[in-house]
Amino acid sequence: MPRGVRAGSGSGGGPAARRSADADAAGGGGDPRPAKRARRGGATAGPATNPDPALGPGDGAGAGAPGPGGGGAGMEVDGAHPAGENGHGANGHAANGHAAHGERDRRELTAGGFYKDEYVRLLEQALHGLGFGDLADRLERESGVALHSAEAKAFSGGLLQGAWAECLDLLDRLEIRKPEDKQWAQFKILEEKFLESLESGDLPGGLECLRTELTAMDLAEPDAQRIHELAACVLCRTPAELYAKAGWRGTAAGSRAELLRQLQTIIPPTVMVPEGRLDALLHQALDDQINRCTYHNATSGVMSLLADHKCDESAIPSKEHQVLEAHSNEVWHLQFSHDGRRLATASLDGTAIIWEMDREGLFQTQHFLRDHDKCIAYLAWSPDDKYLATCSNDKTVILWHARTGEMMFQGVKHEEVVTSCAWLPGGTRFITGGLDKHVYQWDVKEGKASLCFKLSGCRINDLAVAKSGKWLFTSSNEKKFRLYRMDEPSLESERTFEESDSIISLCLSPDDRFLLVNLQNQKVHLWDFTNIDLGDFPTSPIARYSTDLERQGRYVVRSCFGGGSNTFVVSGCEDSQVYIWHKLKGHLLRKLKGHSGTVNAVSWNPRYPTLLASASDDHSVRIWSTETA
Secondary structure, eight states: OOBSSOTTSOTTTOGGGOBOTHHHHOOOBOOOSOGGGGGGOOBOSOOOOOOOGGGOTTSOTTOOOOSSTTOSOOOOOTTOEEOOTTSBOTTSOBTEEOOOHHHHTTOOBOTTSSBHHHHHHHHHHHHHHTTOHHHHHHHHHHHOOOSSOHHHHHHHHHHHHTOHHHHHHHGGGTTOOOHHHHHHHHHHHHHHHHHHHHHTTOHHHHHHHIIIIITTSOOOTTHHHHHHHHHHGGGOOSHHHHHHHHTOOOTTTTHHHHHHHHHHTTSOTTTSOOTTHHHHHHHHHHHHHHHHOTTOOOSSOOOOSSSOOOOOGGGSOOEEEEEEOOOSSOEEEEEEOTTSSEEEEEETTSOEEEEEEOTTSOEEEEEEEOOOSSOEEEEEEOTTSSEEEEEETTSEEEEEETTTOOEEEEEEOOSSOEEEEEEOTTSSEEEEEETTSEEEEEETTTTEEEEEEEOSSSOOOEEEEOTTSOEEEEEOSSSEEEEEETTSGGGOOEEEEEOSSOEEEEEEOTTSSEEEEEETTSOEEEEEOTTGGGTOOOSSOSEEEOOSOOSOOOSOOOEEEESTTSOEEEEOOTTSEEEEEETTTOOEEEEEEOOSSOEEEEEEOSSOTTEEEEEETTSOEEEEEOTTO
16 A cells, blocks of 8 residues: 655655555753852752751751752762761771771671661661651760761751851862862852842841952952842842842742752762662662563552562564454554543545543543645654644645644645654644655744745655654665754754664653654664663664564555553564564564554553553554553
8 A cells, every 4th residue: 555655766856755646545059150060959949948957966057958869879889987976986987988908998887788887877868767766866876876977967067057167168078079069058148148148138248258258259250240140149139039130949949959969979979878768779779680681561550678579571562452344444553642642643535633531541532633635654742732733735834723623723835744743842743744854833822924945955754753852863765864943043954864774753751862764674672762861862763663574565554652661662563463562672572463564653652651552554553552541
């Protein structure tokens, strides 16, 4: 059943018209530093954060959490000797957390091979976090192992009480390794002091801090620029105006605790244990188990700590759950809505259908969309599922109101078949690509094309846009695909990526990290674009998936990502089967049999990962589920 232009018709053709021409009859004041400082985070306006009592007794009123949930600060092996109440560690080592080289080898280990003092510190912190402060204090007394060094306790307590001079004096005793980090910490403390002075109405105190302390620092950009921004804050008349202008949350909203979290990122963990460190280690262990689990397919839920996590093959959709047969001809494309409650299908019969899930989990027809004059090759939901765009061989795109089924407008600009479309961030604009080599940007409210780009190369058979709206991928019936920067005028900056065979379709992962490329030889390749924003571009696929079919294909077949964490790759095939692979391992996990014609497109439900849909030349759509769903 040839569609539009055949997949093998040469570089000038492109399969996106879906099949033969015969078918035409048919997502601190923040840290002002550049990227290298970004790891420290910034103080941003937001709800107050309850201080963590984990600093133990003697921290002073208002003791807060020492640093963000276990983030990037790794636990060091050398010299981790916390001080006891008498200023010495459990083995009589210095309270600053370091020991002579010969003493390190004598540190006591647990049965599992971990340093006992570090283990105890994590237990103390966890007990505080669970609300068992008395038990944590008892453990500290009996073990002689303090959760934090004496200097760390004094520093955090002073910071949370606004004892700025004391905190500045203690910076030299916190073993901060890099001079620029120490200077940054000093700047952040003085910034907090200045802003709190203005917040409390102490304008003279704020000006004194600004003139004699902040401006006296030898600062490089962008900290120097930040001082100019702070100086402008003296004109703020209300606290609300100050919060907005400075990008600061305010004392009552936990700015001191937030500052402590930022500063903790440069304090060695031997001096101050990162907040939530045990939780962070447990999450890392669970994430590793998930990554090792071939069949993991869950979107949420609490995992048990009492046994290793492992799913079996029953977690993968394999059972025919429902057959949808409302179309009168081949079904070329389909897509679940983002909320998973609706499914849109497009057909050679010139109609699109919106299906809605009922209380029994079955899909029922909601709207028949019939205003195209020829077959519909592609469709896409808006980010909020309010609209549905359909692309047709009649050279138009139609925007529909998904709830009512009403046509919002019909876009008539392309001079040839409209092959694909993609939504831009915000859901108020989308783009279309066609065999006329043009990309049009459409405005939902205006109901017309607002921009037009003429791209180089062959006719466009597919496109994909990153969620950020920054990157555009396009393909034609060539052995390469192209990448453009959407934030540059006229899409003039082009980068090409070579493939081993002609490309028939593309699919970008929901997190924008990976790109699936379906080839005419029935294979699917995975490209990694994780570091694209850093200027790091791949040169070859990182995974290759094969079907049972070894011959060149004739039709457009599409693939997609799926599963609870987009762990899987699923694709249709001209052999009438649905193939499911593990994304990174490349293992073939399932072959779903049931269709009697080419499987043209697949869609994995983003909300209910036990459901998978496939569209076929046999005029049907099949919904697949797990054995237990």
